[in-house]
Each structure stands twice: as structure tokens, then as C-alpha cells.
Amino acid sequence: QLSGTIPTTFGNCVNLEELILKGNELSGPIPNTISNLDKLTLINLAQNQITGTIPEEFYSNRGLRDVYVWNNFLSGTISAKVRDLSELVVFDTEYNQLSGTIPPAIFDIPNLSTLYLSSNNFNGSVPENYGQNPRLKLIYLHGNSLTGTLPTIDVRFFDELWIHNNNITGEVSDSFCSWNDGGDDDDDSDGGSGDFGDDDDGSDGGSGDFKFTADCAPSGGGAPKIRCSCCTQCYV
Numbered sequence: 001q002l003s004g005t006i007p008t009t010f011g012n013c014v015n016l017e018e019l020i021l022k023g024n025e026l027s028g029p030i031p032n033t034i035s036n037l038d039k040l041t042l043i044n045l046a047q048n049q050i051t052g053t054i055p056e057e058f059y060s061n062r063g064l065r066d067v068y069v070w071n072n073f074l075s076g077t078i079s080a081k082v083r084d085l086s087e088l089v090v091f092d093t094e095y096n097q098l099s100g101t102i103p104p105a106i107f108d109i110p111n112l113s114t115l116y117l118s119s120n121n122f123n124g125s126v127p128e129n130y131g132q133n134p135r136l137k138l139i140y141l142h143g144n145s146l147t148g149t150l151p152t153i154d155v156r157f158f159d160e161l162w163i164h165n166n167n168i169t170g171e172v173s174d175s176f177c178s179w180n181d182g183g184d185d186d187d188d189s190d191g192g193s194g195d196f197g198d199d200d201d202g203s204d205g206g207s208g209d210f211k212f213t214a215d216c217a218p219s220g221g222g223a224p225k226i227r228c229s230c231c232t233q234c235y236v
Contacts, residue, residue, distance in 0.1 A: 001025050006050075011036035018042040022068065026050060030069075035060045044068040046092070051075070054093075059084050070116065071095040078117075080105040092116040094140065102141070104129050112136050118162065119143035126150055126168070131158075142166065142213065150214075150226070152176045164213040164235040169225050172214070177230035 002024040010019065011033025019037070022044045029052030030045070040061050046068045053076030054069075064085050070092045077100035078093070085091075088109050094116040101124035102117060113135050122144040130139065131153025142162040149170035150163065210232065215225040217234040224234070 003027070005029075006031055006045075008033045010034065013037065015039055018044075020044045021048065023047045028052070030055055030058060030074075032057045034058060037061060038063065040064060041087075042066040045072065047071045049073060054078065054098075056081060061085070063087055065111075066090045068092045069096070074098055076100075078103055078106065082106050083108045085109060086111070088112050090114045093120065094118040094143075096120050098122065100124075102127055102146075107131075107133055107136070109133070110135070114138040116140045117144070122146060124148070126163070150176070158210060158212075160211045162211070162213045164215050164233070166215065167225065168215065171227040172230065174229075177228070 002021065003026065005028030006021070006026055008031040010031060014036060016037050017039050019040060019042070023046070026045070026048040027050065030050060032055050035057035041063050042065060050069070050072040052074065054074060056079060059079060059081035062084055065087050066089060068090070074093065074096040075098065078098060080103045082103060083105035086109060089111050091106070091112065092114070097120065099121040102122050104127035106115065107127060107129045110133070112133060115136065115138065118140040120143070123146065125148030126141065126146060128151045130151065134157050137157070137159040139158070139160070140162045143165045146163070146166040146168055148168065150168055150172055152173045152175055212231050213233040213235065214228050214231045215235050216228040216231045217236045218224050219236045
């Protein structure tokens with residue numbers, strides 16, 4: 001296994017198209033010199049011990065299609081400059097220590113299909129525009145400190161929307177649930193058990209069966225945080 005920091009000299013590899021350092025013991029920050037890699041389309045730094053923030057220079061790599069930095073110790077916020085990654089398809093930052101609000105700009109990326117922001121420290125509400133990109137099929141926001149209510153959108157083009165283990169409250173509107181024509185309704189019967197797909201690395205691409213998770217199971221005999229008639233999996 002590789003250890004130590006990521007060398008800044010990677011920035012000299014100007015013809016590099018893929019940087020895969022997953023599953024090592026690398027530490028320290030993501031070097032600013034990554035902005036020199038104009039041809040980079042994939043970066044995978046997952047399962048390391050990388051610290052610091054996502055540098056502003058990172059967002060200048062406009063050819064990036066796939067970003068995997070999950071399971072590290074990244075902190076700070078996601079910049080609104082994320083919208084500059086116009087070719088981005090997969091953005092996976094789960095299992096880090098990222099914080100602040102989720103920038104609405106991330107939902108303006110035209111080609112984005114898979115977004116993992118789960119298991120971080122994000123707060124604030126879910127941006128109003130989170131459902132406006134018809135190519136965005138998989139959204140994982142669970143395991144944060146999100147608040148407010150869930151904005152109503154047309155979810156028919158989604159494959160998965162996971163918002164459980166947050167502080168989102170209120171009631172999912174009937175218009176949000178209008179896609180549900182009498183299928184499975186597991187709105188308050190369990191605490192998150194059962195086979196519910198795999199979210200460990202952000203690479204599965206969706207299953208084709210809509211999955212919608214929320215904190216819709218009653219806790220201690222009381223009311224659930226969120227009422228939902230079309231959730232397919234409920235958590236306390």
C-alpha cells in the first residue's frame with residue numbers, strides 16, 4: 001500500500017487521463033497542482049486518509065467525468081464552482097467530514113447522473129432545484145444534518161432518492177407521491193431493515209426500481225419525523 005502525501009509533481013503529468021489511488025494509506029491534502037491536468041477525466045482517491053478541503057483549483061478540471069473521494073477525512077464545504085465541472089457524471093464524496101449547505105449549483109451540472117453526499121455533516125435544507133436535472137437518477141443525502149421540508153418535484157425519472165438519517169420534517173406531498181400507483185408502501189413498518197441495495201462505493205449505476213428512503217418510522221410510539229405515503233423504506 002502507498003503511504004505519505006500525494007506528490008504535487010502529479011501536476012506535471014499533463015497528459016494524464018485517469019488518476020486512481022484508491023485503497024491506500026495516503027494522507028495530507030489534495031494538491032492544488034491537480035488543476036494542471038487538463039486531460040483528466042477520472043480521479044479516484046477513495047479509501048485513503050486524505051485531509052483538508054477540496055481545493056478551489058479542483059473545480060478547474062472541466063473534463064472530469066467521474067470523481068470518487070469517498071471514505072476519507074475531507075472537511076470544509078463544496079464550492080459553488082462545482083458547476084464548472086460541466087462534464088461530470090458521478091460525484092461521490094460520502095463518508096467524509098464535509099459541512100455547510102449543499103450548493104444548488106451542484107444540481108445545475110447537465111450530465112450528472114449519480115450524486116453521493118451521504119454520511120457527512122451537511123446542514124440546511126435540500127436545495128429547491130434538486131429535481132430539475134432529468135439525467136440525475138441517483139441522489140444519496142442520508143446521514144447528514146439536513147433540515148426543513150423536502151421540496152416537491154416530479155420524481156418519475158429518479159431511480160433512488162435517500163434522505164433518511166437527517167432532520168428533515170413535515171409531510172411529503174401527495175403530488176410528490178403521484179408516481180406511486182399502488183405499489184409497495186412501506187411507510188412506517190420498519191426501522192430500515194431488509195435488502196435495500198448497495199451504497200458502499202457509488203458505482204452501481206442504479207437498479208431500475210425506484211427507492212425512496214426517509215425518517216418515516218415512528219420513534220418510541222410517537223410521530224415520525226416525516227410523513228410519507230410513497231417511501232419504500234422507513235427509518236427511525
